[in-house]
Amino acid sequence: MPQPSRSANLIWLGLLAAAVLIPYLFGALTGQPEAGLSGLAAWRSAAADAYCARGVTPLVWLHVGGVAGLAALTLAGRRLGALGAALAGARGWYLAALAALIALPFLTAAVTDSSACSRGQAFFWQAIFVDVFILAILAISYNLMFGFVGVVSFGHAAFFGLGAYSVGLLMEHLAWPWWGAVLGSLAISVVIALIKGFVGLRIRGLYFALFTLAFAQVFFLLAGNRLLVDITGAEDGFTFAVPDFLNMTRNRLFFYYLGLAAMVFAFLVVQQLMRSPTGRVLVAVRDNEGRAQMLGYNTFHFKLIAIILAGVLAGGAGVLRGLALKGASPEVLGLDFTMTPLIMTLVGGQATFAGPVLGAFGLHLLEDFLRDTVVTVAGVSINIGERWALILGVIFILIVIVFPYGIVGTVQNQWRKRRARRASTPS
Amino acid sequence: MRQTLRVNVFRQSLILSGLFVLGLLALNLAVFRPGTVAVVMLSGLYQGMLFFLIAAGMSIVFGLLDVLNLAQGAFFMLGAYAGFAIYGALPAGTPIEVRFLAALVGATLTGGLAGALMEIGLLRPLYARPVYQIVMTLGLSTAINEVVRAIYGPAGLVPIEEPPALATTFNILGGQFETYRLFIIFVGAALMVGISLLLQRTRLGIIIRAGVQDSEMVQALGINVRRIFTLVFALGTAVAALGGMTAAPFLGAYPGMGTDFLLVAIIVIVIGGMSSYEGTAIASLLVGLTRATAEQVSLQYFNTPILASVSILLFMVAVLLVRPTGLFGRE
Numbered sequence: 001m002p003q004p005s006r007s008a009n010l011i012w013l014g015l016l017a018a019a020v021l022i023p024y025l026f027g028a029l030t031g032q033p034e035a036g037l038s039g040l041a042a043w044r045s046a047a048a049d050a051y052c053a054r055g056v057t058p059l060v061w062l063h064v065g066g067v068a069g070l071a072a073l074t075l076a077g078r079r080l081g082a083l084g085a086a087l088a089g090a091r092g093w094y095l096a097a098l099a100a101l102i103a104l105p106f107l108t109a110a111v112t113d114s115s116a117c118s119r120g121q122a123f124f125w126q127a128i129f130v131d132v133f134i135l136a137i138l139a140i141s142y143n144l145m146f147g148f149v150g151v152v153s154f155g156h157a158a159f160f161g162l163g164a165y166s167v168g169l170l171m172e173h174l175a176w177p178w179w180g181a182v183l184g185s186l187a188i189s190v191v192i193a194l195i196k197g198f199v200g201l202r203i204r205g206l207y208f209a210l211f212t213l214a215f216a217q218v219f220f221l222l223a224g225n226r227l228l229v230d231i232t233g234a235e236d237g238f239t240f241a242v243p244d245f246l247n248m249t250r251n252r253l254f255f256y257y258l259g260l261a262a263m264v265f266a267f268l269v270v271q272q273l274m275r276s277p278t279g280r281v282l283v284a285v286r287d288n289e290g291r292a293q294m295l296g297y298n299t300f301h302f303k304l305i306a307i308i309l310a311g312v313l314a315g316g317a318g319v320l321r322g323l324a325l326k327g328a329s330p331e332v333l334g335l336d337f338t339m340t341p342l343i344m345t346l347v348g349g350q351a352t353f354a355g356p357v358l359g360a361f362g363l364h365l366l367e368d369f370l371r372d373t374v375v376t377v378a379g380v381s382i383n384i385g386e387r388w389a390l391i392l393g394v395i396f397i398l399i400v401i402v403f404p405y406g407i408v409g410t411v412q413n414q415w416r417k418r419r420a421r422r423a424s425t426p427s
Numbered sequence: 428m429r430q431t432l433r434v435n436v437f438r439q440s441l442i443l444s445g446l447f448v449l450g451l452l453a454l455n456l457a458v459f460r461p462g463t464v465a466v467v468m469l470s471g472l473y474q475g476m477l478f479f480l481i482a483a484g485m486s487i488v489f490g491l492l493d494v495l496n497l498a499q500g501a502f503f504m505l506g507a508y509a510g511f512a513i514y515g516a517l518p519a520g521t522p523i524e525v526r527f528l529a530a531l532v533g534a535t536l537t538g539g540l541a542g543a544l545m546e547i548g549l550l551r552p553l554y555a556r557p558v559y560q561i562v563m564t565l566g567l568s569t570a571i572n573e574v575v576r577a578i579y580g581p582a583g584l585v586p587i588e589e590p591p592a593l594a595t596t597f598n599i600l601g602g603q604f605e606t607y608r609l610f611i612i613f614v615g616a617a618l619m620v621g622i623s624l625l626l627q628r629t630r631l632g633i634i635i636r637a638g639v640q641d642s643e644m645v646q647a648l649g650i651n652v653r654r655i656f657t658l659v660f661a662l663g664t665a666v667a668a669l670g671g672m673t674a675a676p677f678l679g680a681y682p683g684m685g686t687d688f689l690l691v692a693i694i695v696i697v698i699g700g701m702s703s704y705e706g707t708a709i710a711s712l713l714v715g716l717t718r719a720t721a722e723q724v725s726l727q728y729f730n731t732p733i734l735a736s737v738s739i740l741l742f743m744v745a746v747l748l749v750r751p752t753g754l755f756g757r758e
Contacts, residue, residue: 152558199744203751206495209561210697211747214740217690221740225733335686339565346562390573396566400559401552 051106051253052117060110063103070096094354101260104129105253117253126256130248132364133259134320135340137266139348139356141313142341144270147351148279149306150286152205154338155196155212158219159189159311161333163318165223165232168328172240173231182319189315193308201303216333224330237329248324259320263357266313271353273309282306343392346399349406358407363392440754444709451720458724462602467723468716469599473608475715476615480670481692482699482707483622484663490639490702491659493557494550497564499667499692500685501571502538506668507680508575509537514587524590531672538668543661550660551653568685576682583681611673618666619708626704635659639702691718694743700756710754714739 050059073080074092087095105116105126114120138160145151166188170181200211222228224235232238248255273279284292285299292299322328331337340363341356348359367388374383399406405413451471455464485499510530517526549567553560588594593607626632634655638645646652671685678684695714699706718735725734746754 152561199748203747206561206701207697207747207751207753210693211744213690214694214743218737218740221733221736226731227729227733339569342562343566387573387577389569390577393566393568393570393573396569397549397563400563400566401549404556404559 048117052115054109054115055113056110057106060103060106063099063106067096067099067103070099090354098264101129102257105256123252126252127248128365128368130252130256130259130320130324132361133263134317134324135344135364136263136357136360137317137320138314138337139341139344139360140263140266140270141310141317143345143350143352143356144273144306144310144313146342146345147355148270148274148286149282149303151303151307152209153212154209154335155214155216156310156314156341157333157335157337158212158216159192159314160318160321160337161216161219161223161328161330162188162192163315164322164325164328164332165318167319167322168238168240169231171242172238178243178246185319185322186312186315189311189318190308192315193311194304196311197304197307201300201307213338216335216338220330220333220335223333233329235330237327239327242323242326246323248326255324259324262316262320266316267353267357269309269313274353278302278305343396343399345406347395347406349408349410349412352406352408352412355406355408362407363395437755440706440750441709444713444754447713448716451716455720455723458727460602461600463723464602465599466602466604467719469604469612470608471716471719472712473611473615473715474718475712476612476619477670477674477688478691478695478714479615479619479708479711480673481667481688482695482711483618483704484660484666485692486696486699486702486704486707487622487626487635487639488660488663489696490704491635491642492550492554492656494554494560495564496660496663497561497689498545498568498571499664500687500689501568502542502664502667502685503671503674503688504575504680504682504685505541505571506534506538506671507675507678507684508579508584508671509668510534510672510675511584511587511680523588524592527587527590530587530675531669534672535665535669538671539661539665541668542664543657545664546657546660568689572682572685579680579682581682583684584679586676586679589676605677607676614669614673618669622666623704623708631655631658691739694739697753698743698746700750700753702757703753703755706753706755714742717742 050057053059070087070092073087074089074096077085077088077092105122108125109116109120109122112121112125114122116122116126138156141159142153142156145153145156163185166185167181170176170184171178176184196212196215200208200215203211223232223237226234228234245251245254246258274282281292281297281299281302282305284295284297285302289299292302318332321332341360344359344363345356346359347363348355348357370388403410452464452468455467459467481499481503485496488494488496510533513533514526514530517529545567549563550560553563589607593610595606596603597606597609624632626636634645634650638652638655642652645655670688671680674684691714695711696707698714699708699710718739721738722732722735726732750756
């Protein structure tokens, strides 16, 4: 694979910045600065006007155009010179997808004829996508351990749930400021990862998986028990107040972009890690640990790095979840939040970058679309929302037997095959 | 040299387990009245036997096939539901003893049949891909749970009546213990000995034990290992289903009942050392006794049974730290 040049990187960054900034500029320029407002306030109110308008505004067209343009550039690829070449391939698709997600709140607002920043259909969809982003981060983190390093963990929910619990407990009981609570929760994730690493990584393979399962289950049981009811609210969980700008009920558009940014950050962190020399060693550890040790690598340290990073990412996802719901209950520590990222990773494709994200989007959106759908098969009507767990179970089995590389893995294999065929036939 | 070393480790673990049980007993005697101690010990045994019924199959299957069957809990639940169905389907005049026995036999057969189908249909294609097997059994477990929930509803069924002869309690050192739970202890002990005899004294047992050591070699000797795999798998699920049915008179049947037991069964086989049958048998009793003691202690001091679940998890972590492959496991 040819390495992209530095100038291509600059173009890439420039386009992304433009995609993010253009709406702001547009909002500011089209609004009428009111008399008496300072420059910044005028800018802000104008942007708010442009954002919150109902229906199909010029802003929407701008977004649609931007996304379509990026997609076209990606498709046209190398034929279009430097710009096209920089966008060709996976990078262009990532960028187009990101632009689409940036545009999404306004597109849903336009389609459903509601405002992107007040109660309505668009608001509802933003909440669903915030969930998707959080799950995607969790799946990315799971994939780092499971796909890239080959360490099976059945206790990922411990990171996620403790993130959600600790951010709330620190803010509610110790009255820490929000940033302190967030940093504190991430620090707790690191501590948990260190414990898991130092204690658990001595144990191999399946034993480690079951060790992590037990580890997570301890927290699940403690969180749900009446013993700590004053602190955790036992099985009902607890709620806490969050600062206004993080309040998802009111400032949902902000939270949407916060979640999106966090997901992109997690994606880039894992991508950069796996493309670095450290990442190569991690893959080597997965494929043949003994050989990696023979070559002089301390594989324990490398696995520790991976588990800490995965822990922080999953903990961060938990923090977001806690802040989004303004509360936490024992279910975030339960087996579901280990199984969900596992199946998302498998559906999307393990050991691929886009796989877990695609899996999270696909499965969660499917669940939401089908929530109230009733299908009648052979005289038996089935409410899909109620039977979602059953469908997930069947997907599990089908994926494992029929589709072992997931969506992204299968597509990549097809590409590789086609390229090999093209290379072998003389042109 | 190696052999003696392993025998030594085995003996060491055996002594450790014995000391642990004595320690538990001493703790009990120090804290509770004799009647309570007796009840705690018996209830530890009966819990241990239930755990054994699920864990035995998992452990043998893991040793032979290298598959951790996470659907075992679902078979436990399936046994309970199958038992209920048979119990209810028999004509009204049938005596309870007959119904109960029919339910036990029927549940065991159902479990065995379902297990055989699962092994042939779903597991066979996956022997080359270990991680996927776990994921598949997990998915299957969810699917079975949900199908049962869809058919019988989420609420669960009211426990069935046990035979009148077993529906009494008896007095032991001033404590009251249910006869039916004693019956479970007997069923468990009988199976424990029975399976052990099967493994040690029959031709099938020799093949299974050889397969645990090296299944390719067994195949090379002209034995149809595939058929043995299916048989062993079905045996494991049948025992789990029997366990579910024996638990039904006081647990009833509800979706997810298997998952609770599955987690404990996993702990049991990890403590015992994954593929060791003796280890599983001993570990299930240790776990049962630990759980019962912790339950009683925490009920007395904290007024909640929280320690029951936490104690066995900590027990497992402690064992893994001392012996990373479990008490009786191989390196």
